[in-house]
Each structure stands twice: as C-alpha cells, then as structure tokens.
Amino acid sequence: MDSFEKIASLAKRRGFIYPGSEIYGGLAGTWDYGPLGTELKRNLKNEFWRSMVQFRDDVVGIDAAIVMNPKVWEASGHLESFSDPLVECKKCHHRFRADQLEKSVCPDCSGELTAPKQFNLMVETYLGVVEGEKLKTYLRGEITQGVHVNFKNVLSSTRVKLPFGIAQIGKAFRNEITPGGFTFRSREFEQMELQFYVHPVRNKTWNMSAYQSPIDRISNGINPKEIDSMDWFEYWKEERLKWYYSLGMKKENLHFKEHAKDELAHYARAAFDIEYRVDGAWKEMEGIHHRGDWDVKRHQEFSKEDMTYFDEETKERYLPYIIETSGGVDRATLFFLIDAYEEEKLEGGDERTVLKLHPKLAPRKAAVFPLLANKPDLVKLAKTIHDDLKKEFVVTWDDRGNIGKRYRAQDEAGTPFCITVDFNSLEKNDVTVRDRDSMKQDRVSIKELKSYLVEKLK
Numbered sequence: 001m002d003s004f005e006k007i008a009s010l011a012k013r014r015g016f017i018y019p020g021s022e023i024y025g026g027l028a029g030t031w032d033y034g035p036l037g038t039e040l041k042r043n044l045k046n047e048f049w050r051s052m053v054q055f056r057d058d059v060v061g062i063d064a065a066i067v068m069n070p071k072v073w074e075a076s077g078h079l080e081s082f083s084d085p086l087v088e089c090k091k092c093h094h095r096f097r098a099d100q101l102e103k104s105v106c107p108d109c110s111g112e113l114t115a116p117k118q119f120n121l122m123v124e125t126y127l128g129v130v131e132g133e134k135l136k137t138y139l140r141g142e143i144t145q146g147v148h149v150n151f152k153n154v155l156s157s158t159r160v161k162l163p164f165g166i167a168q169i170g171k172a173f174r175n176e177i178t179p180g181g182f183t184f185r186s187r188e189f190e191q192m193e194l195q196f197y198v199h200p201v202r203n204k205t206w207n208m209s210a211y212q213s214p215i216d217r218i219s220n221g222i223n224p225k226e227i228d229s230m231d232w233f234e235y236w237k238e239e240r241l242k243w244y245y246s247l248g249m250k251k252e253n254l255h256f257k258e259h260a261k262d263e264l265a266h267y268a269r270a271a272f273d274i275e276y277r278v279d280g281a282w283k284e285m286e287g288i289h290h291r292g293d294w295d296v297k298r299h300q301e302f303s304k305e306d307m308t309y310f311d312e313e314t315k316e317r318y319l320p321y322i323i324e325t326s327g328g329v330d331r332a333t334l335f336f337l338i339d340a341y342e343e344e345k346l347e348g349g350d351e352r353t354v355l356k357l358h359p360k361l362a363p364r365k366a367a368v369f370p371l372l373a374n375k376p377d378l379v380k381l382a383k384t385i386h387d388d389l390k391k392e393f394v395v396t397w398d399d400r401g402n403i404g405k406r407y408r409a410q411d412e413a414g415t416p417f418c419i420t421v422d423f424n425s426l427e428k429n430d431v432t433v434r435d436r437d438s439m440k441q442d443r444v445s446i447k448e449l450k451s452y453l454v455e456k457l458k
C-alpha cells in the first residue's frame, strides 16, 4: 500500500475523511470530513489565521462570497486561460490530462488518443428564479478574487496602509479532469491565502543574494517604496515554509520548486511551490506567486472603478503589486496526516499505528478512561476529571474494551495524552498520564493535571 492508500484507510476507519455521498456510489473529487477530520482541519485553519492575521499588524482577514458576478472571472482571466490540456481515448473514451501522461497512448487500454484541447476548469452554476433568465455564473475557481474586488473597501473601512495584506480561507471549485490521490486533487476543496499589496518596485538586477528582510528594513526606517517586491516575495516564501516547520512537518519532506517561465499561471510573474515528498515523489502543497499588478489592473479595466492606492505621505498614486501565498487546506491536512503516520514494532512483537500529530493540530488533546467501566467510583471520578478538563481542552471519553485497545485507538486518532483513573486514584488523588509518542507513563496529581497538560501541549 502506498501512503495515500494507508491514510485513506485510516481516515475512513477512524472518522477523519469519508468519500463524498458514499451511499449513492460517491461523487468523484468530493470528500466529507468526519468528527476527527473536522477538528484537525479546523485546528489547521485556526493556526493559519492566528499566525497570518491575528499575530500580525500588517494583515487583516475577510470572508467573501463564493459566487461572484461573472464579470469577475472575465477580468481575472479565468474564463479565457484557466484550463488544462485534455485528451480522450478513441477506443474507451476515458479522458486524461495530457501533461500528466507518461506515454502518448491511453493508460487504460493503450488506445489512440485525440489531440489535446484546452478544457476550462471553472464550475458553472445558475442563479435566479425565472427559467430561461437565470444568470450563468461560476463557483469560484480560486478564493483570490473575492479579496481583490474588496481591496478598496478594506482600504476605506480600515486603517491599513501599504504594505499590507488581506487573508482569507474558503472553498474553491475546479472541474478537474482527473481528480485523485485521495483528497490531493479534488473538485471541491479549501484554500488558505494571503494577498499582500506592496509598492510596485521591481529591479531587473534583483537576485537572491540581494535579499534583505523587508520587515527588518522597515523597522530600521527604510521607506517601503525603496523595497523591491521580490524581497517581499522571498520573505513570504520563507514565512510559509517556517509555518509548516512550526507545526512539526519534517524538514526533509519539504522543499521549494520554482516554476519555469512556460509553467507560470496566466497571472504570475514568478512562482515557487512548497512541495511535500510522498513515497519519494514531490507534490505541490502551496504556491507563492508574484502576481504583479495583474488583478488590480484587470479589475480596474473591466469594472471601470479606480483601483489605485494613494500614498498620503509621498502623494503618489499607483497600482500596487501583489505577492500571494496560496495553500490548500485539504492538501496540507493530507500531508500532515501522512507526515505524522508511523507503523511501529513494539517489544513483545506487537505493532501499533500512531499519528504523531503536533499537539496544536491533534483533533483531541487528551482521552480520559476509567480503568474499569463497571466500577461506579472509578467512573464517577473519571467523569469529574473529564468534565473539568473539557473547559480548557478538547478531550474525549472512552470506557470500551481493555486499556491496551483504548491506547491503540487513541494512537490512531493522534491524541497526545491518555489519562487513566484507577484504584490508586481513589486513594491518592492522582492518575496515570500516558504519552502518545514515547508511550511513557507519569503519575500526576489530579490537582496539577491541567497545568501538566498545558506545559506538555505547548
């Protein structure tokens, strides 16, 4: 089994992710998150929001509509250029993305393929109540445009000044030709993005060795209009990589891949992907794009609204450049699961599967067990502890099967701590706390349990 299959199996078994509409035979490219997956994805999005919006003075957040005026997609270039090359097998009529095929024949039946034609990925939808007069529009193909159309609204309703960013998390939809790799390529998915607006400086002579942190330079009094937009591009590349490290992703499984000129999206002047390594192959997880002034210029042209920024200090008026960081929430969730997944051989010949998720991402921080479910004194004390911890942490309760089985279930759920109430607890007011990764057990007094967990979960 490869990593995608192993994670898909664990995800279904433990309630992280299920196939979409499964009882009706599924719907290709759609997935439903179960109880554990919902918590994990929510933790991931919260971490993104905390580090990209709440911890920063130069970024604000918005939440724009999924369905937008169709002119947005004309302006953004998505109706014209957001496509992949599609080929069809003349024999079995299966369809493929031409750029993903290793050979020039059908991978399913070796039949001859048609010449590639561009297939637009935008998902159409219709709004309105009168048949024949419905407005044809689209489910957003990227969450980006909801930010750019609100650039002026944010400027006039907040106190932001360039350079600043607008972050957003939300669903996007693409009619992918070949959804697959579990949730890796879906037709409905979530993105977490930052659009960072900067002064339009771009020196032809800029190269990596010229990089200096723009944040340091601004705090040393340098005027932002002296700062090359490529410095911001480098800055955000590094920030995003550090974010994945900070949540425990293994460094050796992450790297940058630069887009060659002929690989750039229609809006990008430069692009790097943060790629994650799965079973030896590198896969895109997040894109960092220098979008130039593409979006604001096009929206100005198509909407006839002024999209320029006026700098009160220098009395300059200009269209800003945009540095974008665009991550997939579902892809990151999948790669965090793969990264955390371990099959371990234990002493005595046993094996266990464990998800060594970072405590901040773990769906539940602790599980509370009474040693025996049929001893009311143990159950009562364990319930008191559970209800008390619930006020501070996401905790769960388990009293089924033996302790060994409960540990295995919590290991697969990625729960960092298991707390057992036993007969000694009744006399000594303490509990056993078992660590998921080391499997070591500590005896902790009930009074100190909260502060013990706070310390360990840091």
Ligand code: GAP
Pocket: 141, 142, 143, 144, 174, 176, 183, 184, 185, 186, 187, 188, 189, 190, 191, 193, 284, 285, 286, 287, 324, 326, 327, 328, 329, 330, 331, 332
């Ligand atoms: N706004 C820029 C943009 O959308 P992108 O490279 O097309 O750029 C950004 O997408 C990220 O969104 C990708 O790096 C990936 O993580 C995620 N993504 C894109 N298509 C996806 C799909 N079909 N299924 C799951 N995630 C996807």
